[in-house]
Amino acid sequence: AQSVTQLGSHVSVSEGALVLLRCNYSSSVPPYLFWYVQYPNQGLQLLLKYTTGATLVKGINGFEAEFKKSETSFHLTKPSAHMSDAAEYFCAVSEGGGSYIPTFGRGTSLIVHP
Amino acid sequence: DTGVSQDPRHKITKRGQNVTFRCDPISEHNRLYWYRQTLGQGPEFLTYFQNEAQLEKSRLLSDRFSAERPKGSFSTLEIQRTEQGDSAMYLCAIRPRSGNTEAFFGQGTRLTVV
Numbered sequence: 384a385q386s387v388t389q390l391g392s393h394v395s396v397s398e399g400a401l402v403l404l405r406c407n408y409s410s411s412v413p414p415y416l417f418w419y420v421q422y423p424n425q426g427l428q429l430l431l432k433y434t435t436g437a438t439l440v441k442g443i444n445g446f447e448a449e450f451k452k453s454e455t456s457f458h459l460t461k462p463s464a465h466m467s468d469a470a471e472y473f474c475a476v477s478e479g480g481g482s483y484i485p486t487f488g489r490g491t492s493l494i495v496h497p
Numbered sequence: 498d499t500g501v502s503q504d505p506r507h508k509i510t511k512r513g514q515n516v517t518f519r520c521d522p523i524s525e526h527n528r529l530y531w532y533r534q535t536l537g538q539g540p541e542f543l544t545y546f547q548n549e550a551q552l553e554k555s556r557l558l559s560d561r562f563s564a565e566r567p568k569g570s571f572s573t574l575e576i577q578r579t580e581q582g583d584s585a586m587y588l589c590a591i592r593p594r595s596g597n598t599e600a601f602f603g604q605g606t607r608l609t610v611v
Contacts, residue, residue: 392537415598426501426588426602427540434598473539483528483592484553485600487539 385410387488395494402461406474416457417475500524501603518606520572520589528592
C-alpha cells in the first residue's frame with residue numbers, strides 16, 4: 384500500500400521568498416515520486432519526478448525536489464517565488480514496476496503575496 | 498497539450514439523472530486512468546484500463562459508477578442516478594508507452610449535481 388502526506392494545506396510566501404512544500408510518503412516498494420501543479424479549473428501538470436538515480440531532481444519553472452529515503456520525504460522547493468507560482472500543488476507516489484497507479488496527497492495551496 | 502482531451506468541460510445535472518463523460522487520448526499510451534477530485538482534496542483513483550482491459554475497478558465508488566473503453570480507444574465514465582455528493586471534477590489521465598513513469602492529465606470534467 385502507498386500513501387502521501389502533505390504537511391500544510393496552505394503555504395503563504397512573499398514574492399521573491401523561498402518556497403518549501405513538504406511531502407512524506409509511504410510505500411512498500413521503491414517508489415516513484417512526483418509533484419504536480421494545478422491551476423483553477425484545470426487538470427494537473429507534471430512539475431518533476433523521481434524514479435531512480437540522482438536524488439535531487441529539477442523540474443519546470445525553477446522548482447526542484449530532493450528524495451530522502453531515510454526520511455521518506457520528497458519536499459518541493461524554489462529559491463524565489465513569483466506571483467505566477469500561486470496554485471495548488473500535489474505530491475504523488477506510485478509503485479515502480481507495478482501498476483504505476485499514482486496516489487495523491489491532499490494538496491498544498493501556495494499563496495504568493497506581492 | 499497533455500495528450501488527453503475530455504468532454505464536456507462542465508456538466509450540470511439534476512439529481513437522479515445519468516451522466517456520461519468522455520476521455521479521448523491523443524498521444525500514444527498503454528494505460529488510461531480515471532480519477533475523481535472533490536473540492537480541497539487530491540485526485541482519488543477510480544479505475545484504469547490497459548488497452549481494452551479494465552484491470553482495476555474495485556475502487557469505483559459505488560455500483561452507480563462504471564467505465565468502458567471500447568476497442569481500446571476513447572473511454573467513458575458513467576454515473577447513474579446522480580447524487581449531490583457526486584459533484585466533483587472527474588479527471589482522465591494516460592501513461593505513455595514504456596519508458597515513461599508519469600501520468601498525463603486532461604483538463605477534467607466539472608460535474609455539478611443540483
